[in-house]
Amino acid sequence: MCGIIGIKSTNNRINQDDLNTALTALKHRGPDGTGIWFRNDQMVALAHSRLAVIGLNNGRQPIPNEDNTIFVTVNGEFYEHKSIRKKLINSGHHFRTDSDSEILVHLYEEYGLESLSYLRGEFAFIIYDKKKDTLIAARDRFGIKPLNYYNNNGIYLASEAKALFALGIKRELDEEQLFHSLCFQYCSPDKTLFKNIMQIEPGHILIYANNTITIKKYWDLDYPDKSNGLSLQDNMSILKKTLFNSVKVRLDSDVPVCTLLSGGIDSALITSIANNISDHKIPAFTLCFEKDTYNEYHLAKKQASELGIKFYPVHISNRDILNSLSDAVFYGEGLAINGHISAKHLLFKKVREAGFSVALTGEGSDELFAGYPHFRQDLCTASRDLKALYYKNQASLGVQLPFGQELDLDFIKTKLGFVPAFLRAKASIGYKMHGLFTHDFCQGKEYSTILNKIIGSKKKSLNGSMIDKSSYLWIKLTLANYILHTLGDGQEMSASIEGRVPFLDHNLCEITKTIPIDQKINSIEKYILREVAKEYVIEDIATRQKHPLMSPPATLYPAEFSDYVLDTLYSSNLKNYISYTSVERLLTQVKDMTETEKTAYEPVLMLITTAAILMNRFNL
Incomplete structure (x- = not known):
């Protein structure tokens, strides 16, 4: 992975010193070299900060x-690039490098914007077409790789907002997005927490021509009206073949590859398949x-021992999580609901220190196979089942499952016919949060505004079953904005690590979305995936019920956490938005709460704390 910048100015020549400063701001994304291209009049420029993974020398x-x-x-990886390269050479194209990225320029020559249909992988890119005087930018289908932009006196694009600020763009907080993020955890899919800094949505392409931005969708989930009707065995066979191929293409690298392994089925299966395919131990x-x-x-160690692979345990203390939180927020450029953002930050540091540049991860499986407890709650109708679900998923309370009173979401029920459980969970965070807002911050703001806008803009794509609708919104809101961006790319690239996500291969998605729901949830979540995994994963993991991989809640250690929260708040400008007196009162109450209550209140306090950190680190 790398850092990329693209500029097309309408009034001032682009200053090379400013561009170099912006590249320095992205050095963590690409420590292996930089490159800059200017149009002769210096009104257009592209820049690149490189993490060398394929085509190391050229x-x-x-x-x-x-x-x-x-x-x-280009930022990211294009898979199957060798076969595409061969076809392009046979069509008369000449290549200058061994990099997978070069297929893009020749695909664009050959097919124009239709070239996107040939791309498979995790990517964000910028193209400049001199003949058409047009700048084109796009992100991969799920949003694994970020791309932000600013539109004023031209267009300015960069992998991270910090590079745009280095170009001289004003740093401002977007108060509406902050309000919504504190209420529901997320920004709008096309915006950031920084005023006037937008992001290209996953599966979209931006075209800048004649001083005008046009944004088009080139891919979406498009759930079918009915399932494929195939038997469990037939779907297992197709799933296994496609997943193996997805892992195989992601092992293509000129530098060492590792995996991330937990006690869950997703990462264990990816690790096992990778070692099954590879001619050396991963x-x-x-x-x-x-x-x-x-x-x-212990579960991860047992799986690693079964595979006979080298095992790197990364031990994280509660103090480590608090000590690393500021850096994790800075690199993630977003808010967090728990300390797992710090844990991921520290994990990737250790991966880099051990000499690795590429890591295969298990993200995306819960989205494709309805693995999260909130999907199961959406499916449940009997109160007995719901009680069992709550009991078995206490770690998810307040994060994926609602806890306590909630903000009114009847407007969503009117639009969708139901309220997804994960949005109810966010509404329970929002209800607790509203008591902490200052009066002025609440004035003129409605928590329903952005959710109405999001659901309205996605209405044509919100088809299929109840689970399909819930999955679609979770993928567009949580997966893209938080799991892949703040927790994923932000923390991976802070340590110059390229994260590869086999479950989020669009070929695999096209298959999984047609699998019947009773093959995904059948007395246990991710049933079909577990059936496939039994051949490759130890039984303790294959049969283990879903437990969210996250760091222990900081609220379980209230004295230490309270000091950290208050020190952070009082050194920030968040007082314009949050009542510090109310936060102090809440922190006192947390000390006497049950463990379940403490777990449910962690998202509230973490959102506030990470908002204060963001304001501090970006001088907002």
């Missing part, structure tokens, strides 16, 4: 086509926590 970017009329800068890294109920060391 993969410098930006990359031009044969006659220097098209230039590209090691695994595991997060280890102090609190036993959150520590998956």
Whole structure:
């Protein structure tokens, strides 16, 4: 993975010193070299900060086509690039590098915007077409790789907002997005917490021509009206073949590859398949926590031993989580609901220190196979089942399952016919949060505004079953904005690690979305995946009920956490939005709460704390 920048100015020549400063702001994304291309009049520029993974010796970017009329800068990986390269060479194209990124410039020459249909992988890119004087930018289908932009006196694009600020763009907080993020955890899919800094949505392409932005959707989930009707065995056979291929293409690398391994089925299966395919052993890294109920060391160790691979346990203390929180928020450029953002930050540091640049991860499985407890709650109708669900998923209360009173979401029920359980969980956070807002911050703001806008804009895509609708919204809101961005790319790239996500291969998604729901949830979540996994994963993991991988709640250690929260708040400007007196009162109450209550209140206090950190680190 890399850092990319693209600028098309309408009034001032682009200053190379500013561009170099912006590249320095992205150095963590690409420590292996930089490249800059300017149009002759210095009104257009592309820049690249490189993490060398494929084509180590000659993969410098930006990359031009044969006659220097098209230039590209790419962040990410294009899989199956060798077969595509061969076809393009047979069509008369000439390649200058061994990099997978170069297929983009020749695909664009050959197919124009239709070239996106040939791309498979995790990517964000910027193209400049000199003949058409057009800048084009796009993100992968799920939003694994970020791309932000600012539109004023031209267009400015960069992998991270901090690079845009380095170019001289004003740092401001978007108060509406902050309000919504504190109420429901998320920004709008096309916005950020920074005023006037937008993001290209997953599966979308931006075209900047004649000083005008046009944004088009090139891919979406598009759930079918009915399932494929195939038997469990037939679907298992197709699933296994497709998943193996997804892992196989993601092992293509000129640098060492590892996996992340927990006690869950997703990462264990990816680790096992990778070692099944590879001609050499691929090691695994595991997060280890102090609190036993959150520590998956023993299961992960047992799986690693079964595979005979090198095992790297990464031990994280509660103090480590608080000490690393500020850096994790800075690199993630977003708010967090628990300390897992710090744990991920520290994990990738250890991966890099051990000499690895590429890590395969298990994200995306719960989205494709309805693995989260809130999907099961959406499916449940009997109160007895719901009570059992609550009991078995206490770690998810307040995060994925509602706890306590909630903000009114009847407007969503009117639009969808039901309220997804995960949105009810966010509404329970929002209800608790509203008592902490200052009066002025609440004035003129409605928590329903952005959710109405989001659901309205996605209404044509919200088809299929209740679970399909819930999955669609979770993927567009939580997966793209939080799991892949703040917890994923932000923390991976802070340590110069390229994260690869086999479950989020669009070929796999096209298959899983047609699998009947009773093959996904059948007395246990991710049933079909477990059936596939039995051949490759130890029984203790294959039969283990879903438990969210997260760090122990900081609220379980109230004295230490309270000091940290208050120190952070009083050094920030969050007092304009949050009543510090109310927060102090809540922190006192937390000390006497049950463990379940403390767990449910962690998202509230973490959102406030990480908002204060964000304001501090970005001088907002």
